Amino acid sequence: MLAKIKHVRAFTVRGGGADYHDQGAGHWIDDHIATPMSRYPEYRQSRQSFGINVLGTLVVEIEAEDGTIGFAVTTGGEPACYIVEKHLARFLEGRDPTEYEKIWDQMYFSTQYYGRKGLVINAISGVDLALWDLLGKLRQEPVYHLLGGAVRDELQFYATGARPDVAKELGFIGGKLPLHHGPAEGLEGLRKNVELLADMRAKCGPDFWLMYDCWMALDVDYATRLAIACHEHGLKWIEEAISPDDYWGYAELKRNVPRGMLVTTGEHEATRWGFRMLMEMDCCDIIQPDVGWCGGVTELLKISALADAKGKLVIPHGSSVYSYHFVVTRHNSPFAEFLMMHPGPTEVVPMFAPQLLGEPVPVNGRMKAGALDRPGFGVELNRDIPLHRPYTH
Numbered sequence: 337m338l339a340k341i342k343h344v345r346a347f348t349v350r351g352g353g354a355d356y357h358d359q360g361a362g363h364w365i366d367d368h369i370a371t372p373m374s375r376y377p378e379y380r381q382s383r384q385s386f387g388i389n390v391l392g393t394l395v396v397e398i399e400a401e402d403g404t405i406g407f408a409v410t411t412g413g414e415p416a417c418y419i420v421e422k423h424l425a426r427f428l429e430g431r432d433p434t435e436y437e438k439i440w441d442q443m444y445f446s447t448q449y450y451g452r453k454g455l456v457i458n459a460i461s462g463v464d465l466a467l468w469d470l471l472g473k474l475r476q477e478p479v480y481h482l483l484g485g486a487v488r489d490e491l492q493f494y495a496t497g498a499r500p501d502v503a504k505e506l507g508f509i510g511g512k513l514p515l516h517h518g519p520a521e522g523l524e525g526l527r528k529n530v531e532l533l534a535d536m537r538a539k540c541g542p543d544f545w546l547m548y549d550c551w552m553a554l555d556v557d558y559a560t561r562l563a564i565a566c567h568e569h570g571l572k573w574i575e576e577a578i579s580p581d582d583y584w585g586y587a588e589l590k591r592n593v594p595r596g597m598l599v600t601t602g603e604h605e606a607t608r609w610g611f612r613m614l615m616e617m618d619c620c621d622i623i624q625p626d627v628g629w630c631g632g633v634t635e636l637l638k639i640s641a642l643a644d645a646k647g648k649l650v651i652p653h654g655s656s657v658y659s660y661h662f663v664v665t666r667h668n669s670p671f672a673e674f675l676m677m678h679p680g681p682t683e684v685v686p687m688f689a690p691q692l693l694g695e696p697v698p699v700n701g702r703m704k705a706g707a708l709d710r711p712g713f714g715v716e717l718n719r720d721i722p723l724h725r726p727y728t729h
């Protein structure tokens with residue numbers, strides 16, 4: 337028998353990390369990126385201006401009776417701390433950490449009347465990931481062993497950031513650019529979007545993958561015109577082009593894009609039921625659940641099995657080690673995303689820096705499965721950064 341769960345605690349941390357949009361001035365991730373708020377000129381230049389980084393990071397700690405502590409980070413900040421401490425903790429304390437299925441079920445159905453997506457599922461994901469970290473630490477095994485073991489010796493990555501040309505030099509298999517201009521910036525904006533891709537194609541050569549991340553900013557008509565205009569520059573996929581609630585629009589877009597171009601989405605989708613909608617309505621070619629936002633590893637296993645049966649790839653959004661331990665165990669996750677958190681971005685820095693210690697990074701666009709060979713998710717919390725515990729129970 338493993339030690340039972342003694343205590344659950346929730347903290348907030350500011351400054352990068354799991355809330356990777358919480359960066360300082362001059363960072364590429366806040367440089368005039370198209371969003372659904374770009375229709376308002378005053379919120380066009382900076383996503384922080386409309387509050388993209390308002391939540392901050394949620395840190396969940398789960399302590400077992402023998403003193404072992406599992407932890408995880410995700411986005412959610414103070415409101416998520418309230419949900420974890422005041423609502424979710426009751427489903428863990430006194431329980432056996434192997435009961436992650438029952439714990440997930442109780443967290444989800446007890447919050448269903450105010451949850452289902454968004455912040456509540458972020459909080460559930462944080463607890464679930466901390467539980468898997470605890471389980472790995474108690475069993476002295478990496479999480480990927482608990483998920484069935486590696487199906488390949490190494491992970492390969494594409495990079496997300498404003499400099500795919502640099503990503504290519506750093507050994508990545510592709511580069512995903514943020515889209516800078518949305519429909520409110522008219523034909524001039526559309527032309528600039530296409531020109532940037534053409535410029536990157538010229539710099540990166542014909543074979544390097546190039547993708548556009550549209551962060552929910554477009555409508556079907558604009559996304560279709562963008563896809564058609566970008567086809568001659570070899571756009572591999574168009575990501576999260578429209579609102580995550582518009583399943584019908586995604587189905588239409590998938591029918592509209594040029595043959596061979598992929599439609600991807602899912603980073604703001606949650607649970608097996610949300611992803612079932614995406615897949616049954618034939619909204620996309622690749623689903624991109626964020627492990628810290630979709631319900632955690634326990635839910636991702638279900639989403640991934642559904643996707644496998646439907647012949648869809650699962651390429652998790654961001655999520656650092658929480659993605660790596662999963663991706664290495666699944667044939668229908670043949671590569672992974674690496675979010676370039678260097679301001680330039682011209683260097684590889686850990687995705688959730690500075691909040692995690694021991695966070696592995698790709699070298700030459702790759703990472704050996706052996707880099708994950710430490711108990712749990714293999715990382716520790718950087719205790720030099722002040723933690724704030726706004727609620728207790």
Ligand SMILES: C[C@H](O)[C@H](O)CC(=O)C(=O)O
Nearest residue numbers: 369496514549551653675
């Ligand atoms: C670059 C995108 O706007 C966003 O910040 C990250 C993202 O959606 C992704 O990595 O995918």
Ligand SMILES: [Mg+2]
Nearest residue numbers: 549575576603
């Ligand atoms: Mg994205």
